[in-house]
Amino acid sequence: MRKKQGLLIILDGLGDRVNPELNGMTPLESAKTPNLDYIASQGMCGNVYPIAPGIRVGTDVGHLHIFGYDSNKVYSGRGPLEAYSAGMKLMPGDVAFRGNFGTIEDDYTVIDRRAGRIRKGTKELATAINGLELSDGTQVFVKELTEHRLAIVLRGKGLSDKISCTDPGTAEEGAKLIIPSPLDGTSSAEKTAKNLWEFTNRAYEILKEHPINKQREAEGLNVANVVIARGAGQERDIPSIKELYNIKAACVAGDITVGGIAELVGMDYFCDDSFTGSFDTNLKGKVDLSINLLKEKKYDWVVMHVKATDLAGHDNLPIEKRDMIEKVDNAIGMILQEIDLNKCYITVTADHSTPCEARDHTGDGVPTIIAGGDVRKDSINSAGESQFMSGSLNNLTANDIFMMQMDLLGFTDKVGS
Amino acid sequence: MRKKQGLLIILDGLGDRVNPELNGMTPLESAKTPNLDYIASQGMCGNVYPIAPGIRVGTDVGHLHIFGYDSNKVYSGRGPLEAYSAGMKLMPGDVAFRGNFGTIEDDYTVIDRRAGRIRKGTKELATAINGLELSDGTQVFVKELTEHRLAIVLRGKGLSDKISCTDPGTAEEGAKLIIPSPLDGTSSAEKTAKNLWEFTNRAYEILKEHPINKQREAEGLNVANVVIARGAGQERDIPSIKELYNIKAACVAGDITVGGIAELVGMDYFCDDSFTGSFDTNLKGKVDLSINLLKEKKYDWVVMHVKATDLAGHDNLPIEKRDMIEKVDNAIGMILQEIDLNKCYITVTADHSTPCEARDHTGDGVPTIIAGGDVRKDSINSAGESQFMSGSLNNLTANDIFMMQMDLLGFTDKVGS
Structure with missing residues (x-):
C-alpha cells in the first residue's frame, strides 16, 4: 500500500x-x-x-x-491509569493504586476522605513519603495529582493486584479505613495486602508530623495525614x-x-x-x-x-x-x-x-x-x-x-x- | 452525576x-x-x-x-425462556426444557416429532401429566404452548442442566428417542438425566391412554403420546x-x-x-x-x-x-x-x-x-x-x-x- x-x-x-x-x-x-x-x-x-x-x-x-x-x-484496574496520569512509569509486576490524601483519627476513623480538598503542599507531602522501603524490600512510589489526589505504586517481587484496598468508599460518619486483604488464595495477594497496610501506617506516622500539616492544623484545616488507596491494578503487556x-x-x-x-x-x-x-x-x-x-x-x-x-x-x-x-x-x-x-x-x-x-x-x-x-x-x-x-x-x-x-x-x- | x-x-x-x-x-x-x-x-x-x-x-x-x-x-439454555413464555415461574435450581408433543412407537422410534402439528387438546394432555412426582421426589410441571409445543420444569434438590435431552433432533426415519445422559461427572447431572427419562416414560404411559389420543387415533391422526425434550437450562443468578x-x-x-x-x-x-x-x-x-x-x-x-x-x-x-x-x-x-x-x-x-x-x-x-x-x-x-x-x-x-x-x-x- x-x-x-x-x-x-x-x-x-x-x-x-x-x-x-x-x-x-x-x-x-x-x-x-x-x-x-x-x-x-x-x-x-x-x-x-x-x-x-x-x-x-x-x-x-x-x-x-x-x-x-x-x-x-489494557488494564486490570484503575490504578495504572492514575500512575500514568501522574507521569510515573510502570514496570512489569508493579501494582498501582489511585489514592487520596485524607484525614483520619488514630483509630483509623475517617474524618474526611479528601483532607479538606487540599490544594497546596501536596507535592511536599507526596515527596515525604515517596520511595519508602517496606520490611520485605518492596518499594513504594508516590506522586501527587490534582487537589487531594495521588498515585501510588508498589514495586517488588511477587506482588498481585487481587487485593481489597483501604478506601471505605463512603463518606458515612464513623467509617474506618479497611485493612487490606487478599481476594484470592495466592501468597502474592497476601504479601501485597500486608505491604499496602504497612505503607499506610508508615505514611501516617510521617504525614501527621509534617510541617505542612502542622500549618494546616494551626489554620483549622483538615490535615492530610493519611493516604487512602483504591483501584489496585497491574499493567498488561500491550x-x-x-x-x-x-x-x-x-x-x-x-x-x-x-x-x-x-x-x-x-x-x-x-x-x-x-x-x-x-x-x-x-x-x-x-x-x-x-x-x-x-x-x-x-x-x-x-x-x-x-x-x-x-x-x-x-x-x-x-x-x-x-x-x-x-x-x-x-x-x-x-x-x-x-x-x-x-x-x-x-x-x-x-x-x-x-x-x-x-x-x-x-x-x-x-x-x-x-x-x-x-x-x-x-x-x-x-x-x-x-x-x-x-x-x-x-x-x-x-x-x-x-x-x-x-x-x-x-x-x-x-x-x- | x-x-x-x-x-x-x-x-x-x-x-x-x-x-x-x-x-x-x-x-x-x-x-x-x-x-x-x-x-x-x-x-x-x-x-x-x-x-x-x-x-x-x-x-x-x-x-x-x-x-x-x-x-x-441470563439463561444457560432455551428451556427457561419457554417456561417464562408459558407463564411458569422458575425457582432457583429448577431445570427447564423446551418440549414437543410427538408420536412414538413402543420401542421409542419417533414417527412424528410434532404429533401431526396437533392444535386441539394440548391443554388437556399437558394437564394430565402436570405435577407428576418422580421416584426420588422430584416434581415435574408441564404447560402447553402454541400447537405441539410445551414447557417442562423439573423441580427438586440437586438438579443440573448438564444433560443430553431426549430429542433425536432429526426427522430421519427410524430415529429413536435419546436416553438422557449426564454431560459432566456430577451426581446432579446423573440424577437429572434419570429423572427426565423416568418422566418421559411415565408421561408416555398416561398420554397413550388419554381420550384425546383415542379420538385422534379414530380420526387417523398421529397421536401425541410422548413429550420430547430439548434445551435444558437453568436460570442464572443475575x-x-x-x-x-x-x-x-x-x-x-x-x-x-x-x-x-x-x-x-x-x-x-x-x-x-x-x-x-x-x-x-x-x-x-x-x-x-x-x-x-x-x-x-x-x-x-x-x-x-x-x-x-x-x-x-x-x-x-x-x-x-x-x-x-x-x-x-x-x-x-x-x-x-x-x-x-x-x-x-x-x-x-x-x-x-x-x-x-x-x-x-x-x-x-x-x-x-x-x-x-x-x-x-x-x-x-x-x-x-x-x-x-x-x-x-x-x-x-x-x-x-x-x-x-x-x-x-x-x-x-x-x-x-
Missing part, C-alpha cells in the same frame, strides 16, 4: 447537548467555524461513540480508544502502536494524562511550557509544532490535543466553550494554510462529551470528521452535533475511526488474500 | 412493514400520531434492533434486552437492575410475561385487573399509575407497556393495529399534559416487530424515540419506520438504547478517570 500522512485533532470533551444559554444549540453548533465547516464538507462526518452508546469514559480511556486500543484489555501498525506517531499535548497515554502506546510525546492545558494554551505553538513534525516527514501520524473545551464543560461555561471552539477553528485555519488536504488527511474528534449542563463526561457520541484527498464525501458541510446525526460516520466508535485512519494512511494488513 | 427521571413506553410488536391495506404504509406511518410526532421532534429517532439485524426475538427476550440484559447470559445501576425502576403492564421479566430483573411490577393485555386495556389507568409513580418520586425509571399492538400483528389486523396506535398516541397526549419533558425524559420503543402480513415476530428494527430536555435533536419530526430510517438512532440495539437512558438519567459509572 502507498503510505500517506495524517493529522488528528482532538478537542477534549467537545461533544455537548442542547443548551438554553445558546438558544438551544450546542457550543459547537453555536460557534462560527468556517474551517471546521470546510473540513466537514471535504469528507465524512458523524457523532462517534468512545466505546458504545451511553458508556461514559474518562480522558485516559477515551484516548486509548482513539488510539485504537480496547481499555478493557503491543505499541508501532508494533501493531508499523506507523510512526507523535502526540502534541499540554495535558499530561494525554501525554502519558500517548507514551504508553508508544507514541513520541511533545510538550512545551506554553501548552498549559487550559484556555490560555499556546495554540499557535501547537499548530507550528504539529505542522513541522509532519513536514519533516519523521512521523506518519501526528495527534494534536486541546484540553480547554473539556474544562469549559466541567465548569458549565457554554459561552467560553463556544469561544474556545472558535479559537481552535482559527488555529485549524492556520493548519489549512500549510497542509495540503490532498497529501495529508485531517481527522477531528473528541475523547468524550462533556455537556456544560451535565458538568461531567457523558455517554453521548462525539462530533467527528475524516477529510482529505480521496476520502468519500457525505452531504454534511457544517460542523455540529445535530448536523452530524445524519452523517455517514454516525454511531461508529472511536476504534472504528482509528482503523479508518490507519486504512487511509496505508498502514493496515489485509485479512485474507 | 445529577439524577433525572425517565419514562419508557413500550408498544409490544409495534414495528411493521409496508402493508397493502394501508396504502403501502405501515400501521405507525398510517396512524395519526400528533403526540408521537411531537416527541420525535424533541429528540432522537431510529429503528433499533432487539439484538441484531434479522434476529427474531420473543417478548421475553425482547424485554430482557430493553432492560439492559443480554439474554444469552444481578438486579438496582444492583447494577443503583436505579429504582417500576413496570406497569397487563401482560404477565412482561411482568415476569420485570420482576426477574428486580423491578417493581404494577398491574390491575383492568390492564387486560388486549385492545380493551385501561390505557388511562396505566397512564395515571405511571404518572403517579413518577410524581411520587419513588422511582427513577418507570416502564409502561401496551400489548395489543402485538396481538393485531399476529392476527393480521393492520387497521386495528393502526387504531390501537392512535389510542396509545392519545394516551401519550395525556402524559405530555402531566410530565414536563425538561424534567423527565420520554423514550418510546418496542420489544420486536410483528408485521401484520408476517403474523409473527420478525427481525426488523423497531421504531424508537429518546426525547426530553437536553437530548440532542435530529431532523426527524414524524413517527414512522420509513422516517426513522434516516434518524440518528437507526441501527443501534435495544441494549444501546437502555444504556443511553441510564446515561441521561445519571446512573452510569465512568470508565477511566
